[in-house]
Amino acid sequence: MIIKTDATASPVDVVIVGAGAAGLSAARELEESGLSVRVLEARARVGGRTECGQFSSGTAIELGGQWLGPTQDAALELAAELGLSTFQVHDEGKTLLFAEGLRREGTGDADDAFGLGADGSAAFARFVELVDETARSIDRASPWLSPEAKRLDSMSASEWVDANCEHELARRFAHVMLATIFAAESTEYSALHMLFYLSSGGGLHRMMTTIDGAQELRVEGGTHQISEKLAERIDSEIVLNAPVAKIEQSQSEEQYPVAVTAGGAQHHCKRVIVTAPPVIASRLDYEPPLPADRFTALSQMIPGDVIKFQIEYEKPFWREAGLNGTVLSLDHAVSLIYDNCVPSSDRGILVAFVEGHHAREFASMTENERARAVIGDLVHYFGHEAGEPLEVLQRNWTEEQYTRGCYGGRFGTGLWTTVGPKLAEPYGLIHWAGAETAQKWNGYIDGAITSGRRAAQEVVAALTEKPKPE
Numbered sequence: 123m124i125i126k127t128d129a130t131a132s133p134v135d136v137v138i139v140g141a142g143a144a145g146l147s148a149a150r151e152l153e154e155s156g157l158s159v160r161v162l163e164a165r166a167r168v169g170g171r172t173e174c175g176q177f178s179s180g181t182a183i184e185l186g187g188q189w190l191g192p193t194q195d196a197a198l199e200l201a202a203e204l205g206l207s208t209f210q211v212h213d214e215g216k217t218l219l220f221a222e223g224l225r226r227e228g229t230g231d232a233d234d235a236f237g238l239g240a241d242g243s244a245a246f247a248r249f250v251e252l253v254d255e256t257a258r259s260i261d262r263a264s265p266w267l268s269p270e271a272k273r274l275d276s277m278s279a280s281e282w283v284d285a286n287c288e289h290e291l292a293r294r295f296a297h298v299m300l301a302t303i304f305a306a307e308s309t310e311y312s313a314l315h316m317l318f319y320l321s322s323g324g325g326l327h328r329m330m331t332t333i334d335g336a337q338e339l340r341v342e343g344g345t346h347q348i349s350e351k352l353a354e355r356i357d358s359e360i361v362l363n364a365p366v367a368k369i370e371q372s373q374s375e376e377q378y379p380v381a382v383t384a385g386g387a388q389h390h391c392k393r394v395i396v397t398a399p400p401v402i403a404s405r406l407d408y409e410p411p412l413p414a415d416r417f418t419a420l421s422q423m424i425p426g427d428v429i430k431f432q433i434e435y436e437k438p439f440w441r442e443a444g445l446n447g448t449v450l451s452l453d454h455a456v457s458l459i460y461d462n463c464v465p466s467s468d469r470g471i472l473v474a475f476v477e478g479h480h481a482r483e484f485a486s487m488t489e490n491e492r493a494r495a496v497i498g499d500l501v502h503y504f505g506h507e508a509g510e511p512l513e514v515l516q517r518n519w520t521e522e523q524y525t526r527g528c529y530g531g532r533f534g535t536g537l538w539t540t541v542g543p544k545l546a547e548p549y550g551l552i553h554w555a556g557a558e559t560a561q562k563w564n565g566y567i568d569g570a571i572t573s574g575r576r577a578a579q580e581v582v583a584a585l586t587e588k589p590k591p592e
């Protein structure tokens with residue numbers, strides 16, 4: 123149920139900050155335990171980092187998170203339960219790689235899937251095996267307790283990659299592949315963060331793969347519907363246009379010791395779950411103020427930079443040329459492309475990502491300039507037909523006031539082993555959820571869902587705890 127801001131709000135057991143996948147999953151879990159809940163959402167819509175865009179043709183298309191894949195059980199089961207159907211993405215044909223000024227065709231099979239050549243392919247395969255083997259040793263519940271945690275946390279992911287991938291082209295490819303996963307340069311997060319994050323999704327191989335990987339499935343009509351349909355099923359109040367500014371915890375014995383201020387109204391409750399992205403959560407006003415280590419954990423979980431483009435064409439012309447639509451480029455701003463056609467339309471759709479330092483360079487351009495630059499790269503990849511799009515949609519997530527970057531956050535060197543334990547640990551009556559706090563599929567929709575449920579279970583346990591005998 124969605125209502126408007128209510129200045130005379132009555133107290134509830136739990137206030138949830140944010141109506142993304144994490145906040146709505148938490149709300150549902152709490153409701154099922156019989157607790158009263160109010161969700162306060164800053165935006166005029168639910169869904170957070172998942173958002174519906176629409177071409178003029180009427181086709182709905184995702185401006186934010188879109189793919190689901192195997193082992194994302196929470197998201198897949200929730201989508202099915204909400205009556206949403208998934209479809210497998212198109213992946214027939216050759217992949218293109220642009221590197222060192224050359225156009226290379228991947229064979230699509232294990233021998234040379236990406237077009238790195240026999241030696242480059244073998245070196246990259248060895249690198250992926252090593253990453254995944256090392257990632258398996260990471261303690262996902264407590265990354266700071268992993269073997270060699272201090273050493274891995276003291277070096278950047280970039281240093282780790284350079285030390286472990288001897289082939290130059292494979293190494294450059296690895297850095298770009300990682301940038302497509304983290305939306306950040308490998309110099310910007312620690313090796314421990316890289317290994318934790320990849321481990322949370324089942325390894326680099328799974329995360330970078332289309333079929334049998336993180337990019338295998340989409341939801342018919344758009345993945346944002348997971349949040350929209352979840353919101354419809356929830357009986358709790360969901361207050362839109364209600365940016366939370368302050369959370370005050372009282373030390374007294376009153377029944378509702380927490381006051382959450384949003385849009386001029388105060389909402390009193392017993393517990394709060396904050397699901398806003400950590401950097402955004404760090405900027406709220408807390409009383410008592412957050413301790414230094416907690417503030418550092420939130421404020422230093424820095425999101426990546428990504429501008430996502432959806433480009434509609436009359437038809438999927440690349441398929442006729444024997445291409446699957448997947449392009450990786452080490453030479454261009456548009457480093458990653460996929461075929462993004464949907465079953466409800468005959469039109470061709472490509473999704474293009476500008477990530478990391480390229481996204482920061484694009485940030486100062488107008489939307490028209492960005493669109494022209496993207497189409498320029500697409501013409502380079504696919505030929506003149508790519509120069510005649512019907513429409514280009516785009517979203518710069520770093521510009522979004524209540525997100526400030528995507529896909530998820532990252533820790534630079536020295537953070538996991540110092541302030542890492544504070545990221546998800548409750549602070550008094552405040553609990554923390556959101557994709558960045560997940561142990562499985564951290565940074566993904568699946569992780570957001572499980573994080574919301576985990577925080578809700580913490581609250582249920584705390585509120586139903588029997589008083590200790592005198």
Ligand SMILES: Cc1cc2nc3c(=O)[nH]c(=O)nc-3n(C[C@H](O)[C@H](O)[C@H](O)COP(=O)(O)OP(=O)(O)OC[C@H]3O[C@@H](n4cnc5c(N)ncnc54)[C@H](O)[C@@H]3O)c2cc1C
Binds near residue numbers: 164171185366402
């Ligand atoms: C371009 C892009 C592509 C992605 N691709 C994929 C993908 O293919 N597959 C995948 O699984 N994941 C993908 N992701 C990541 C995925 O979308 C997120 O991990 C997930 O949606 C996060 O959910 P969340 O609930 O943790 O956070 P959010 O969705 O960020 O929800 C937090 C909510 O808090 C609200 N909020 C913020 N500040 C306040 C405040 N002060 N007061 C009240 N409310 C506030 C926000 O408006 C937001 O609604 C992608 C993300 C982006 C942006």
